[in-house]
Amino acid sequence: MSKALASRILNGERLPIRPETHDRVVAAARRLAYRPHAAARSLKRGETGALSLLLPTLTNPVFALISRGAVERALERDVAVLLIEDSEPATASELVRRLVQGGRIDGAIVASMQPEHPLPRTLELLGIPHVFVHRTVPGSNRNVSMDDQKASALAVDYLARLGHRFIAHVAGPRLLTTTQRLVEGFSARAAELGVRHVVVGDDFSEPGGARAAEELFDLREPPTAIYTGSLTQAVGVLHVAFERGLRVPDDFSLIASGELTLANFLNPPLTSISVPLAELGAAAVDALVGQLRGDEPRDVVVETHPEVIVRSSAARPPDPTGAGVRAP
Amino acid sequence: MSKALASRILNGERLPIRPETHDRVVAAARRLAYRPHAAARSLKRGETGALSLLLPTLTNPVFALISRGAVERALERDVAVLLIEDSEPATASELVRRLVQGGRIDGAIVASMQPEHPLPRTLELLGIPHVFVHRTVPGSNRNVSMDDQKASALAVDYLARLGHRFIAHVAGPRLLTTTQRLVEGFSARAAELGVRHVVVGDDFSEPGGARAAEELFDLREPPTAIYTGSLTQAVGVLHVAFERGLRVPDDFSLIASGELTLANFLNPPLTSISVPLAELGAAAVDALVGQLRGDEPRDVVVETHPEVIVRSSAARPPDPTGAGVRAP
DNA sequence: AGTGTCCGGTTAACCGGTTTACCACTTATA
């Protein structure tokens, strides 16, 4: 029995051999709990069976969920995932270069994209397969995203149905494509329904939500409902509301895109819109593995079936005419 | 010029060669941006330059921070990290076996330890270097932990100094060693100061905190201060307080171990104790790399210099005699 | 003069798979 034959059998090649031989090999492999040595295979095949996943931060649950989906799917496909926090774009770019040139990864999933990031050029130069997930690069043909518009539209629908006639959206950095999709869905649906609307904010963080809330509450006539692009921002909004003595949902309604256990334990419990972030991560792995198999890169849009998780932060507006109410 | 010589030069061996030769090799490597192929090196050396990090969950910021520290330190040391969410102990154990037998990792960092987990036996059988971080295994000599006791003691000190005479600790699962250290520090210091104290709770999650809070508030004479083992639990406590119309810190004080941006934006902003989780992750990498270099496994305790981050959730008790106050 | 040692390298085996080339034998085909 030559190791050559064993190799081909275990790799599932269709061969003209006696079934008995096949079975002997398979049985022996089982018995020895045989696993091909990754390095040896990698050396010969010129591929590593690993990919890297670049995240802006691990502490943001949005990206933790994307990671979860990606890592899980990758393990199913027997691919290893190297997580990298991309806090310093130049450093991250250099790091990926090292990983590629060191023969550690076959491809990269980039969830930390932002304008002026050197990564796309680096990846292009290295000629390595890659996809952008969540934060996309228009025209790259390598984007894995959700139809965030739908989530925003649903939020607007829900609030409008409750009777709100002036709705604000607290958005993230305008340069991020996720922000743009969220804003687009929001504005389009609000316009369609003839609902007055405004977009503020420039950061997905708690402080970002807080700043946006300050701005809104300082308006001569504040909105009666606020839709935030992230749960994190909603926390910031709630915080400012508390400080100003505004009550939710009595004085204004609040709804956030993104669902976490935390939402249930905020005060009041936050009505939110669920989005399939883990599936997004899984889809990114699928797309990248597809490229590694030779498929042409193409954009993928994951179907979201956004749902309103009804809790206590959204209700009818204080004044049916649609005018906002200030703190007493 | 033989590749053998180049290899040895680039690996920094001291050799009897002309400086000129040395420089030529180094210059050429620079020019070509040469990086040794990980697989080839791995194949020959019998080591992979990679390790895995097992976490109970990525969405818990405690573990996100440990990961951050670990990944960062590993990259500095030119070691790759494979993150694995260990939600299903049996599965995780099997997965690690696959990674080891497939020659993908040299060692494992386990942050997801719990009693009855099959992982230690698996790792022992495979004879692979490993360390336990945060959640430790007494007697294993492979623990990387903090002196959590200190954080708890500080919390008690702070609350006692404010005048509290009956303090509760909301703990995690009693079987986890982190919980035990936290409880130990709490009880010891409270006893030392002659402060009445009680320990409740069995889960670090928001619901866990909420359940514990219910229990405490239902007491005939509730504590005037609550110290939670995690920020997450504090959120649960705050939630129940809100529902019952209890005000913080007017009706009771709240302080949590663990510092996150979120603390600043809770209502009221949460006084918390900072602990160096990222450093813990980094120390775990150091310990594991030490083992890979041949050091004997040994326990490591990371110095915490816990500090109270003063915000608004802790104040003097409502009644200086120390008796708790119920909702009106 | 012979021998040992340092200098400055070179050669070749090896790690553990994968893959191409090839071989001996049997059966169908022209």
Added chain:
DNA sequence: TATAAGTGGTAAACCGGTTAACCGGACACT
């Protein structure tokens, strides 16, 4: 009957580093 097409495999090169063994010349020492 020669030839081609399966059947059931084996042998060896190769991937790109690392490392042990070896080599020729200069010099020192005995």
